[in-house]
Amino acid sequence: MQLNSLGFPRIGRRRELKFALEKYWRGEITQAELKAVASELRHTHWQWQADAGITLLPVGDFAFYDQVLTLSATLNAIPERHRGEGAIDLDTLFRVARGRAPSGKDAAASEMTKYFNTNYHYLVPELNAEQDFNVAYEQLFDEVAEVQALGHQAKPVLLGPVSFLYLSKTVGQDFDKLSLLPRLVAAYAEILQRFALLGVEWVQLDEPVLALELDNEWQAAFSPAYELLKAAKVKLLLASYYGSIAHHQPLVSALPVAGLHLDLVTAPEQLAVFVDALAPEQVLSLGVINGRNVWAAELDLLAEKLSPLAASLGERLWLGTSCSLLHSPVDLEVETHLAPELKQQLAFARQKLGELGQLRELLKHPASASARTIIETCVARRAAKASAADHEVQARVAALTAADYERDSDFGVRQQKQQQKYRLPLLPTTTIGSFPQTPAIRGLRSRWRKHELTDAAYTEQLQQVTRDTIARQLKLGIDVLVHGEAERNDMVEYFGEQLEGVGFTKHGWVQSYGSRCVKPPLIYGDVSRPKAMTVDWAVFAQSLTDKPVKGMLTGPVTILHWAFAREDISRDAIATQLALAIRDEVQDLQEAGIGIIQIDEPAFREGLPLKQSQWQHYLDWAVNAFKLSAAGVTDETQIHTHMCYSEFNDTIGAIAAMDADVITIETSRSRMELLNAFEDFEYPNEIGPGVYDIHSPNIPTVEAMVQLLEKAAAKIPLRQLWVNPDCGLKTRTWEEVEPALNNMVQATRELRRKL
Ligand code: GLN
Ligand code: ZN
Numbered sequence: 001m002q003l004n005s006l007g008f009p010r011i012g013r014r015r016e017l018k019f020a021l022e023k024y025w026r027g028e029i030t031q032a033e034l035k036a037v038a039s040e041l042r043h044t045h046w047q048w049q050a051d052a053g054i055t056l057l058p059v060g061d062f063a064f065y066d067q068v069l070t071l072s073a074t075l076n077a078i079p080e081r082h083r084g085e086g087a088i089d090l091d092t093l094f095r096v097a098r099g100r101a102p103s104g105k106d107a108a109a110s111e112m113t114k115y116f117n118t119n120y121h122y123l124v125p126e127l128n129a130e131q132d133f134n135v136a137y138e139q140l141f142d143e144v145a146e147v148q149a150l151g152h153q154a155k156p157v158l159l160g161p162v163s164f165l166y167l168s169k170t171v172g173q174d175f176d177k178l179s180l181l182p183r184l185v186a187a188y189a190e191i192l193q194r195f196a197l198l199g200v201e202w203v204q205l206d207e208p209v210l211a212l213e214l215d216n217e218w219q220a221a222f223s224p225a226y227e228l229l230k231a232a233k234v235k236l237l238l239a240s241y242y243g244s245i246a247h248h249q250p251l252v253s254a255l256p257v258a259g260l261h262l263d264l265v266t267a268p269e270q271l272a273v274f275v276d277a278l279a280p281e282q283v284l285s286l287g288v289i290n291g292r293n294v295w296a297a298e299l300d301l302l303a304e305k306l307s308p309l310a311a312s313l314g315e316r317l318w319l320g321t322s323c324s325l326l327h328s329p330v331d332l333e334v335e336t337h338l339a340p341e342l343k344q345q346l347a348f349a350r351q352k353l354g355e356l357g358q359l360r361e362l363l364k365h366p367a368s369a370s371a372r373t374i375i376e377t378c379v380a381r382r383a384a385k386a387s388a389a390d391h392e393v394q395a396r397v398a399a400l401t402a403a404d405y406e407r408d409s410d411f412g413v414r415q416q417k418q419q420q421k422y423r424l425p426l427l428p429t430t431t432i433g434s435f436p437q438t439p440a441i442r443g444l445r446s447r448w449r450k451h452e453l454t455d456a457a458y459t460e461q462l463q464q465v466t467r468d469t470i471a472r473q474l475k476l477g478i479d480v481l482v483h484g485e486a487e488r489n490d491m492v493e494y495f496g497e498q499l500e501g502v503g504f505t506k507h508g509w510v511q512s513y514g515s516r517c518v519k520p521p522l523i524y525g526d527v528s529r530p531k532a533m534t535v536d537w538a539v540f541a542q543s544l545t546d547k548p549v550k551g552m553l554t555g556p557v558t559i560l561h562w563a564f565a566r567e568d569i570s571r572d573a574i575a576t577q578l579a580l581a582i583r584d585e586v587q588d589l590q591e592a593g594i595g596i597i598q599i600d601e602p603a604f605r606e607g608l609p610l611k612q613s614q615w616q617h618y619l620d621w622a623v624n625a626f627k628l629s630a631a632g633v634t635d636e637t638q639i640h641t642h643m644c645y646s647e648f649n650d651t652i653g654a655i656a657a658m659d660a661d662v663i664t665i666e667t668s669r670s671r672m673e674l675l676n677a678f679e680d681f682e683y684p685n686e687i688g689p690g691v692y693d694i695h696s697p698n699i700p701t702v703e704a705m706v707q708l709l710e711k712a713a714a715k716i717p718l719r720q721l722w723v724n725p726d727c728g729l730k731t732r733t734w735e736e737v738e739p740a741l742n743n744m745v746q747a748t749r750e751l752r753r754k755l
Contacts, residue, residue: 001310001317001364002056003356004261004285006204006239007061008045008159009349010038017041018515021064027102031090032695038064039146040515052353056155059143061324062198064090065514066099068115068122068167071159072096076136079126081107088137097514098416111169114252116208116242117610118292119562121513122204125168129175133187135194139749144198151506156195157324160205160238161188161229162221167209178612183336186226192232204237204261205229210252211243211263211610219251230256237261239695241287241323243610246270248410249277249490250638259283265290265322284313287322289352290357294329294522294564296347297355303362310363319356319363325349328400329508329519341388341459342503342524346380367577385568390501390526397576405500405627405658407635411685414635414661421595421636422548424469425710426755427723427748428479430688432642432664433552433598434491434728435484436737445489462487463540470544472738478744480559481549483541485730491600492562496521498533499581523565523574529581532588539592550640551589551597556582556625561603571607572670575625582629590633599630599660602727605646619654626658640664643692644727656683664688666726668700679715687716689727689748692740692754697732705747717718717753723748 018036023029046057063070072078073088073096082095084104094101099109111124146153159167161184170177195203209218224226229236235258244267247253252260253292254276260278264271264287271286278284286306291296310317331350333342347355358374365371407414441462448458469484488494502521509517534551542549555576565574582599589597604626609618630639641658644666648655656661667674667689675689691708692700711722723744729737 001058001287001315001319001360002283003052003353003360004056004237004320005049005054005058005325005353005356006206006241006261006287006291006321007058007067007326008049009326009328009330009511010041010045010062011330011335011509011517012041012625013350013507015507015509015517016535018062018517021515024102025094026096031102032540034307035090042143043150046150046152048350049353050152050462051251053357054353055153057147057152058157058204059147059154060140060157061326062143065093066121066123068125068159068164069093069096070137071137071164072123072125074135074140074191075133075164075184077125077127077131079107079110079134079171082110095532099387100105114606116211117608118242119510119512119518119606120326122167122193124464125164126171127165127168127177127180128170129179131180133180133184135187135190140191141155141194141198142179143376144195147519148199154195154198154200155202155204155237156200157204157206157239158188158191161185161225162218163207163209165221166218178217178221178367181225182228185225189229189232192229192234196233198235202237202259203232203234204239205257206241207522208241209401210240210245210248213247213611214631218311219248222251222255226255226257235259237283237285237693239285241266241291243267244270246273249273253277253279257282259285259318261285261287261318261320263287263322265292271309278313278316281316283316283318285318287320289319289321289347289351289355290567291321291323291325292327292565294346294348295567296345296351296381297359298378298382299355299359299362300375302359303366306359307363307366319359321356323353325352328352328506329510330631331507334507335505336428337506339503341384342522345385345524346522348508364459376597388525390528393501393528393577393580396580397573400576400628405624405631407631407633409635411661414638415686418638418661419523422638424479426718427721429723429726429745429748430478430480430484430550430664431725431741432728433485433550433600434488434730435482435486436732436734437486437730438734441465441486466537466541467544470541470549472734473741474545474547476738476741479547479739481541481545481547482552483537483549483726485552487537490519492559493519493521494522495533495554495559496563498529498531499527499578500530501525501527501577517560521559521563523560523563523578525566526725527574527577527581529584533585535585535588535592535594538589538594540596548596551586551594553582553585553589553599553629555599555601555604555641556629557607557622558601558603559571560625561607566644572621572625575621576628577627579625583632586630586639587632590637595636595640596640597630597633598642599626601626601658602642602644602646604643605651615650619651623654623657627661630658638662642727645673650676652677652681652683656681656685661687662686662722664690664722666690666694667712668708668726669695672708672715675712677717683716683720686720686722687736688724689716690724692725692731692744693734694725694727696734699736700743702743702746702750705744706750709747709751713751
């Protein structure tokens with residue numbers, strides 16, 4: 001019974017790859033030194049997998065930036081503007097990803113976008129009508145040779161041809177992407193041939209698009225593609241993940257592949273459908289260990305469920321992780337500060353490998369002493385979890401009524417009352433929340449965390465920063481101010497650290513893109529808010545000015561999506577608990593005299609299920625969670641929300657149902673096109689379309705912003721419009737922010753004069 005690892009995180013348990021990459025980009029180490037770090041990481045990760053009993057070691061899961069980009073290079077699908085004089089090399093990849101590299105000419109980076117419904121971002125391949133594909137980059141083959149030289153068997157893991165094409169975008173003249181498939185598959189065949197020559201037995205081709213509801217053309221693309229690959233002298237394992245592919249069962253079962261991998265964590269019900277259709281020699285790899293969460297598996301229950309199948313399939317049954325472990329933190333062993341009650345509930349990537357072996361032990365030798373120990377551990381862990389429930393939170397959720405989700409009056413009434421209270425000018429100006437997190441601020445926080453700064457001294461210094469931030473906004477003439485979020489490291493972590501039922505790791509980093517990692521909080525129990533989290537800061541900032549200062553909160557849906565959440569209750573239920581905690585904060589802010597409160601939901605769209613038929617269910621509960629967090633205030637209190645990286649056409653009904661008094665969105669790069677959805681829907685509440693692209697260091701001119709505002713005013717009635725940047729300003733410097741906001745205020749005044 002093979003153990004199947006679909007891929008291991010490459011970033012390193014101390015983020016070694018991140019630091020080496022950034023040093024290389026800054027010119028502090030050579031490419032050879034970077035490659036040495038990479039190679040050492042691969043060796044370590046392979047060794048861990050081998051030690052766990054995995055014999056087919058994944059190759060291709062390592063990437064210097066992104067595995068889709070490595071594949072694009074392998075296929076010679078690199079945009080002309082990023083190519084240098086010679087062959088594709090590592091710096092070519094960095095130019096695609098970052099627009100620049102230590103060598104070669106700068107050129108606009110390729111687009112990056114989220115990989116399915118994960119927080120991992122891949123580089124979107126750019127394909128033109130004349131696109132030729134052939135093997136043009138050797139990294140994958142070198143790595144096969146590398147693992148073989150260590151005495152192991154390699155199992156290359158590649159995105160399959162249909163998914164690769166699906167995820168790419170076309171550039172230049174308009175053409176049908178699928179017309180490229182035959183040429184693309186020919187290049188895949190060449191790659192497989194190279195693997196065969198190296199002595200590779202199994203190759204895993206990932207086709208995650210199978211979890212989507214594909215239209216007929218894309219469904220029809222699979223069979224011819226895989227018929228062409230059949231000739232290669234390697235065995236193909238077709239891997240799916242992130243969702244059920246049962247809706248494509250006839251198609252999948254007919255493909256000429258030697259093995260099939262199913263994600264049984266997100267979709268256990270699809271097992272039966274595929275078992276019945278398995279070809280006589282075909283291998284079935286069961287993705288039963290969750291690659292996307294941090295909780296230890298219930299191995300005893302799993303073994304019970306799987307044992308009949310294990311008996312009938314024998315060697316044709318493989319045990320695997322649900323998907324690549326890329327989405328999981330690396331190693332629990334380095335977490336020396338975690339509460340033991342929490343730590344015993346966890347398994348990170350390295351521990352998940354161990355779970356695969358333990359599960360095999362339970363299936364093969366259920367009566368052994370080690371099997372008994374494994375079962376005892378599982379039982380004890382479950383018992384500990386059950387006793388951690390918070391009955392007060394559960395009673396509160398049970399007592400909720402429909403009225404708790406609704407404001408007292410309709411928006412029209414609220415708008416009037418709010419206008420009377422604040423008397424804001426036409427086109428009120430505001431910002432999204434954060435102001436530059438300067439090295440000085442980061443320095444304060446790190447000294448405070450190391451206990452080199454007392455709580456009192458830290459607070460006093462941050463108050464000084466807040467004073468300065470308010471003064472600058474007053475000088476700029478902004479209408480609705482913010483306190484600047486100087487006290488926050490991260491918009492989710494800040495709240496997570498103050499909530500009951502939420503825990504934090506020290507090293508639980510997960511790659512988001514390139515060298516960027518995030519450290520999601522762990523929602524392990526019922527969530528509640530023991531005391532106010534932001535009120536002191538809001539009150540302090542408001543005490544400095546007569547202009548309104550917004551209270552600033554992260555919404556329940558975003559906290560949930562950017563955390564590792566428990567799995568014993570539904571996501572819907574967790575969102576409700578989070579919403580109650582935020583609702584308490586909203587009410588405390590109102591009580592303390594804060595009349596405008598922003599509840600950020602930048603991750604709202606990310607939660608959409610892969611299958612459109614399931615969207616409505618998600619939108620219903622997500623909208624409800626937001627409403628529950630926001631609705632506990634009087635009509636005069638103005639609730640804002642903020643979303644970025646969004647697209648609104650297909651969710652505008654839900655956005656309107658959230659019923660925020662004001663929504664601020666990112667629109668400057670789309671040149672206000674995102675507003676069309678609001679225009680067509682006749683969105684009734686107020687909107688602040690971003691006029692300042694905060695992702696760029698460039699300072700937008702007054703004219704440019706006037707133009708954008710005029711565009712907005714052509715779509716949305718003036719009375720509904722606000723003026724603001726696209727998003728928070730924490731990644732920018734004051735040298736950029738001050739003139740940009742000054743121009744934004746001037747642009748607003750110019751427009752007000754014109755009207
Ligand atoms: N209030 C947050 C900030 O300004 C919002 C960040 C976000 O939308 N990602 O930083
Ligand atoms: Zn934002």
